[in-house]
Amino acid sequence: MVASRRGLVALACSPLLIAAPARAGDPATCRVINVDYTPGGIAAGPRSNPPGAPAINSPAIAPQIVAWVEKPTGEYVSTIYLTQQTGRYGMGNRPGRFDFNSGPNWPYGRRTTVFPVWSHRNHQSFPQLEFQSGQDSDLSHAFDKSSKETHFCRPLLTSEALWDAVTCSSSVYTDKGRFGAETTGYPPRADVTPVAGMDSPSVGDYKAMNPFDAVSQATPAIGALTQISWPIPADLATGGYVLFMEVSLEQDFNAIYNPTSYPSPMGISYGNYGVPYRGQPSVIYKVPFTVGDLDSTSTVDTWEGYGDPDGAATLHPRDATITADTPNTGASRLLLTSKDGQLFRVRVVARTERDVTPPGTPGDMVVTAAVSRGATLQFTAPGDDGFIGSVQGYDVHYVVGEATMTDTSFAAASPAHVTGDIVAAGQPQTLTIADLLPETEYTVAVRAYDNCRNTSKITQTTFTTAPRATGQVDACFVATAAYGSLLANDVEMLRHFRDALLKHSVLGELAVETYYTFGPPVAGVVGESDLLRSTARDALTPLVSWVRGLR
Numbered sequence: 001m002v003a004s005r006r007g008l009v010a011l012a013c014s015p016l017l018i019a020a021p022a023r024a025g026d027p028a029t030c031r032v033i034n035v036d037y038t039p040g041g042i043a044a045g046p047r048s049n050p051p052g053a054p055a056i057n058s059p060a061i062a063p064q065i066v067a068w069v070e071k072p073t074g075e076y077v078s079t080i081y082l083t084q085q086t087g088r089y090g091m092g093n094r095p096g097r098f099d100f101n102s103g104p105n106w107p108y109g110r111r112t113t114v115f116p117v118w119s120h121r122n123h124q125s126f127p128q129l130e131f132q133s134g135q136d137s138d139l140s141h142a143f144d145k146s147s148k149e150t151h152f153c154r155p156l157l158t159s160e161a162l163w164d165a166v167t168c169s170s171s172v173y174t175d176k177g178r179f180g181a182e183t184t185g186y187p188p189r190a191d192v193t194p195v196a197g198m199d200s201p202s203v204g205d206y207k208a209m210n211p212f213d214a215v216s217q218a219t220p221a222i223g224a225l226t227q228i229s230w231p232i233p234a235d236l237a238t239g240g241y242v243l244f245m246e247v248s249l250e251q252d253f254n255a256i257y258n259p260t261s262y263p264s265p266m267g268i269s270y271g272n273y274g275v276p277y278r279g280q281p282s283v284i285y286k287v288p289f290t291v292g293d294l295d296s297t298s299t300v301d302t303w304e305g306y307g308d309p310d311g312a313a314t315l316h317p318r319d320a321t322i323t324a325d326t327p328n329t330g331a332s333r334l335l336l337t338s339k340d341g342q343l344f345r346v347r348v349v350a351r352t353e354r355d356v357t358p359p360g361t362p363g364d365m366v367v368t369a370a371v372s373r374g375a376t377l378q379f380t381a382p383g384d385d386g387f388i389g390s391v392q393g394y395d396v397h398y399v400v401g402e403a404t405m406t407d408t409s410f411a412a413a414s415p416a417h418v419t420g421d422i423v424a425a426g427q428p429q430t431l432t433i434a435d436l437l438p439e440t441e442y443t444v445a446v447r448a449y450d451n452c453r454n455t456s457k458i459t460q461t462t463f464t465t466a467p468r469a470t471g472q473v474d475a476c477f478v479a480t481a482a483y484g485s486l487l488a489n490d491v492e493m494l495r496h497f498r499d500a501l502l503k504h505s506v507l508g509e510l511a512v513e514t515y516y517t518f519g520p521p522v523a524g525v526v527g528e529s530d531l532l533r534s535t536a537r538d539a540l541t542p543l544v545s546w547v548r549g550l551r
Contacts, residue, residue: 030452031232036347038335040328041222049275057164062219063249066118080230087216092186095131095177101274107152112311114248119185120313128184129177139270146173147195150435155273178202218419243287247333252279256321282307287348295351299344303331357385359448362459372438372466383425384450391448398444405445
């Protein structure tokens with residue numbers, strides 16, 4: 001599901017509809033909440049982490065955001081928006097200790113500090129995940145417990161050239177965890193299918209028990225005016241409500257919250273990977289608003305308080321430990337925004353809308369690019385009411401193989417993870433799909449929806465993704481594929497042997513260059529065959545034993 005991140009065009013109504021005032025009791029109307037805000041964040045570039053260490057070139061860090069509605073009495077109503085790292089990919093409920101270091105698209109560690117207030121007030125309870133070994137303080141995992149990873153990358157050292165890369169360097173294998181004895185308010189990831197013999201049976205339940213995937217969206221761009229649109233349920237009573245937004249930002253350091261006060265965990269394997277991430281805790285914004293027959297607008301230009309730095313339920317009142325006067329950081333993670341003559345950090349518009357016309361059907365769709373892990377779709381954008389205005393967003397579903405979907409069978413197909421800004425009717429609309437498999441045939445269908453959740457007919461196309469990339473990769477390709485995890489102990493030992501010995505001799509350099517030439521394509525084949533992985537491990541055993549003897 002994709003929602004517009006900026007520049008939404010207001011819905012256009014005919015004069016006849018304007019002449020008949022809409023009321024909440026009219027079945028031809030819907031009530032809608034629009035929430036406007038502008039996220040800040042940390043720009044890409046040289047950054048010293050921890051302070052005083054040599055600067056490293058790091059990617060931008062955008063905030064994680066959740067928005068939910070409560071009654072004034074504190075009774076939870078609904079979560080209306082959640083950034084997908086937590087809502088779809090389970091960042092708050094992953095195996096591994098919560099204070100593990102972090103890095104670009106880091107795969108492990110339950111980030112229970114990302115939305116502590118929301119996680120204790122959303123009235124949901126999930127089994128907390130742990131590594132299948134039960135050793136949550138270890139970043140290294142056995143090959144037979146690590147299945148192919150389709151979203152996160154491997155842990156990195158800050159010295160590696162890939163630290164500031166946007167995508168993973170090669171195939172990665174991770175332990176997807178299992179249900180532990182503890183519970184949490186964070187959902188598990190909803191994007192994985194268990195691999196028999198490697199993943200725990202728990203993985204098969206992850207998607208079904210995650211109720212937040214439907215409201216999960218891509219993290220908005222730093223500095224972009226963003227709007228959330230929520231169709232109010234028809235049975236929600238009129239009256240007063242409260243919108244809460246909790247905003248979290250990794251590495252948002254100040255004098256109180258920094259790597260000195262919240263350092264890397266001690267005594268864990270591979271603790272030198274990544275960097276400390278625990279800076280200023282999550283910040284809360286609170287906006288009271290009214291749902292009724294008349295439109296209402298409410299704004300707030302300040303913050304309410306902050307979440308607990310250790311993930312407890314407490315909503316702390318404002319105090320001087322949080323930076324309050326610097327854009328992009330602390331209490332100013334949501335930037336002051338000017339719109340329609342109003343200045344705010346968060347604005348809530350509750351309005352009633354008469355809308356019985358569904359969006360037009362998306363135009364003929366073509367695939368402009370099909371890479372190994374995704375594809376880019378393009379079609380002519382429909383309008384909100386037929387071909388007038390702009391739609392609110394698109395539902396995108398797929399099936400594997402060449403098959404025809406219908407408007408009826410669309411709902412049963414798998415939802416795709418897509419991103420893209422919404423454009424006006426008649427303009428070329430581009431959507432990018434991620435998390436696909438290489439060399440696989442897909443049929444993809446797209447359906448538009450408007451503010452009232454009226455939906456269009458579907459448009460579909462069939463395509464095949466490209467073979468896996470075989471570009472330059474800094475990894476022990478064949479060993480990684482054979483053992484299942486880049487940080488499996490034997491793989492790490494072989495990497496250190498490569499770096500410490502082989503690269504310091506002429507013959508060693510020649511061997512490394514040959515391996516890097518032929519390793520990637522071989523690893524791609526080995527990694528997807530249990531038989532070949534077993535054979536490769538047997539072939540590597542003498543080398544592993546010899547290298548162990550050198551230590």
